[in-house]
Amino acid sequence: LQSPVQPTPSHNGPQPVQQHSTGMDSLERLGRHQRTQRCRLRRLPTQLDIMSEPKGQILPGSEFGDLLTSVARRCETIVEIGTWRGQGSTLCISKGLERPTQRFWTIEQDLSCWNEARRAYSDPRIRFINSNAIAVFDELPPQLDMVLFDGHDEQTDGEFDLLFPRLRIAALDDTRERKNRRQRTMLSDLGWKILGDNQTDRNGWSIFERP
Numbered sequence: 001l002q003s004p005v006q007p008t009p010s011h012n013g014p015q016p017v018q019q020h021s022t023g024m025d026s027l028e029r030l031g032r033h034q035r036t037q038r039c040r041l042r043r044l045p046t047q048l049d050i051m052s053e054p055k056g057q058i059l060p061g062s063e064f065g066d067l068l069t070s071v072a073r074r075c076e077t078i079v080e081i082g083t084w085r086g087q088g089s090t091l092c093i094s095k096g097l098e099r100p101t102q103r104f105w106t107i108e109q110d111l112s113c114w115n116e117a118r119r120a121y122s123d124p125r126i127r128f129i130n131s132n133a134i135a136v137f138d139e140l141p142p143q144l145d146m147v148l149f150d151g152h153d154e155q156t157d158g159e160f161d162l163l164f165p166r167l168r169i170a171a172l173d174d175t176r177e178r179k180n181r182r183q184r185t186m187l188s189d190l191g192w193k194i195l196g197d198n199q200t201d202r203n204g205w206s207i208f209e210r211p
Helices: 017-049 063-074 089-094 113-118 133-139 153-166 177-189
Strands: 078-083 103-108 126-130 144-150 167-173 193-198 206-209
Touching: 063 089, 063 133, 063 144, 063 167, 063 193, 063 206, 078 153, 089 103, 089 126, 103 113, 113 126, 113 144, 113 193, 144 153, 144 177, 153 167, 177 206
Parallel strands: 078 103, 078 144, 103 126, 144 167
Antiparallel strands: 167 206, 193 206
16 A cells, blocks of 8 residues: 655745744734834924923013013113023013113123024114123113013022112012022012012012012
8 A cells, every 4th residue: 555645845835833933023023113103102292392492481472571571661771680592581571672772781601592692683772791690780780770680599699689779670580499589588578569470480480660
């Protein structure tokens, strides 16, 4: 008797073991691809947030920003300590410059921020100063209609004390922080008129006018 003829394995398709291995590889690749896509989707908002991050915290359209614009309209001499990049409070105050006689000094210690800010403006009424604020106080007018104190936390107390006799209006940012907590308490105790005050917006802010 002849032995039964064994079927010859076909070379047209993968062997069962190979098929199992290839299927697992495909599943692993699919899983890696899906995880990568999920990671990209999770990262995308963060990247967009960074790209669209506003270059200033006190912005036009905000309560504080619009009040700075309004108060600036009735001031002739204005000083800002802490320009940063010039697109926040600097922009808000500049929108209140409506007369040729108005003057606005804005002071920033960081050279790169100062350069970025000054390149964004061409108004001759605005002077951008790259310096420690206290070092240039003698260059400012003897009477200041408004000063925005928004510089370094550890320097603001000294800046405020030196300019206090010359102030008519004091705008304070970060009043719930070390920067201007003391100044807000002091002006409130002295009975200065409150033009605006919001301690729940960002780190708090206030604007006071000498009575």
